[in-house]
Amino acid sequence: MSDARRPQRLHIGLFGRRNAGKSSLCNALCGQDAALVSPVPGTTTDPVEKVMELAPLGPVVLLDTPGLDDAGELGAQRVARSLRALEEVDVALVVLEDQRWGAPERELAALLQEADVPFGIVCNCRDDAAEQAARRLGPEAFALPASVPLAVCRLDGAATPAGALDGVREMLVRLRPPAEEPPLLRDLLPPRGRLILVCPQDGSAPKGRLIMPQVQAIRDALDGDALCLVVTDKALGAALDSLREPPQLIVCDSQVIAAVAATAPPDVPLTTFSVLMARLKGDLPLLARGAAALHGLRPGDTVLIQEACSHHPQADDIGRVKIPRLLARLAGGELDCRLLAGRHWQDYAAAPRPRAVVHCGGCTLSRRQMTRRLVTARRADLPMTNYGMAISLAQGVLERVLSPFPEALAAYREACLDQNVRAGHA
Ligand code: SF4
Structure with a gap:
């Protein structure tokens, strides 16, 4: 098996209604019973991950999600978890029972389009008649753009014949986004x-x-x-x-x-x-712009400290102790620093609105996942930077560490000017 690190693997999300065949597709792709399959709707209650090699794609993570039509209070929580998985994935497969396309699929397709996640439709047909009917369909039958690929198969979990998945594999190759990571330093x-x-x-x-x-x-x-x-x-x-x-x-x-x-x-x-990891994972000029906002912090301001994993905190923990201490020194007094940790991006709607977000290096996130966080923050008009840049700024050396990256340095200087203008008008 490839030793590709988790963030570098293609993350494939399997979405659809309860009992549409998502877990069966997961098991068919794995060739083993990784996900529990049952005729009882709602068997998958939490997203199930399977790390594997998938020919001809290479290293992937399959994410099998609970049904989108789950009902009741618990069901609604499961649906929310499925939708949260949208943040995690690079591509998505929407699994249909035969050609059943309705409100849950329409809403999901709209969310995938909004999140810019490439997706395809997999019609899991129960019998020959359904299969023949599905093979006559194109994406326009679901009011989707002609570019959305469609595959038809008969799924039987790990017992699915390998050839039955050829269409799904071809679809995934077509959907896979081009590798876009810049080199780290060479x-x-x-x-x-x-x-x-x-x-x-x-x-x-x-x-x-x-x-x-x-x-x-x-x-x-x-x-x-x-x-x-x-x-x-x-x-x-x-x-x-x-x-x-x-x-x-x-x-x-x-x-x-x-x-x-x-x-x-x-x-x-x-x-x-x-700084190198910020360039590799996300948008360095945007993070540099976000750093400039730290100059505007005042005592009592709220700052969101965001970590992408829940690690065991150390005595002088960087997110809990060191960064708040440095920022307080910068602001000239104590700040209201709130730490949020975990793989999922948090809702900013909660009051009080932070003045800035300081994110960890995000070593467990893929470039796409990190970029999504940046885009979410930008849409909320929240400046975001990362731990390393905040430390360099607080030590008075941020311009020097950005100087190998002229675009990021220019973005930082421009944002500092903007910051002064805003402060002048305040
Ligand atoms: S940098 Fe990596 S280890 Fe540190 S908090 Fe972020 S995700 Fe966790």
Whole structure:
């Protein structure tokens, strides 16, 4: 099996009514009984995930969701969970029992279109007559654009003959969005470029291993044939002294940026793992614009601290302690920092309205999932930045760590000007 990390896998959502055949399709694609299948409607009560290799797509996560027509109070909660799964997926399959298309499917299709999630229709036919009828249909039969693909099959869970899924596999290949991740850092260096990665190994570093952004940076440097020196913050000065020529890029952990910026020669490009990950995962200029809003914080303002997973908090936890402390210093007094953690994006409608959102690095999120969070915040007119940029800003070095990315630097400066204008009018 591929060792692709979860965020890099194609996330495929299976949606539809109860008993339309979603779990059967999940099991047919897996070739095993990953999801519980039963003729009793509503057997899937929570989204079920299956991490697998799916030929010819490669590494995927299948997300089998509860029925969209579930009833009662609990049923409504299950429907809400299904719809929340829309945030997670890169592509969706809408499974129909025969050609049954009604209000739940229409609403789902509208939500998928609004969220810009490519989707196809799978007609799970119970008998020959239904199959023949379905094969005569096109997407226009469901008032959908001609570009929406449609597949017809007879599902029987893991016992479904492999060939019966050819249409579904072809559909998924057609729906898969093109890979759009930029490189992590190798485009910032010339061939055989000299790179120093500063990876502090203090008490908050995991025992015996490097964290994922550091590992990814080393791998990307090797892919780019760079000359990569990996050191702790304490060894940076010695590393610089040991080089005949200065490095062409230094990347460090945000938490030591102040010390590294003081040690690194001023003409050497310097950035943080956090900025690199922000560019890889989302929209760096937009996050840089969001950082400018932190200059406008005043004591008592509400700030939303958003984490994409629920990890065990440490004593000096970054989201609960360090970021609120730095922001309070920036604002000149205590802030009302509210932490929200979890894979699902939270509703901003809850009062009081935050002045800004400071998001974690989102290492468990795919680029699409992170981008969706950014778009949601932008639609709500909420400036959003990330932990690393907030730390660099509070240390007075954000312009320096953005300087390898002229577009992001320009966006930050423009937003700062805008911020001053707004403050002037306040
Ligand atoms: S960066 Fe975010 S998603 Fe990754 S471990 Fe930290 S809190 Fe969790």
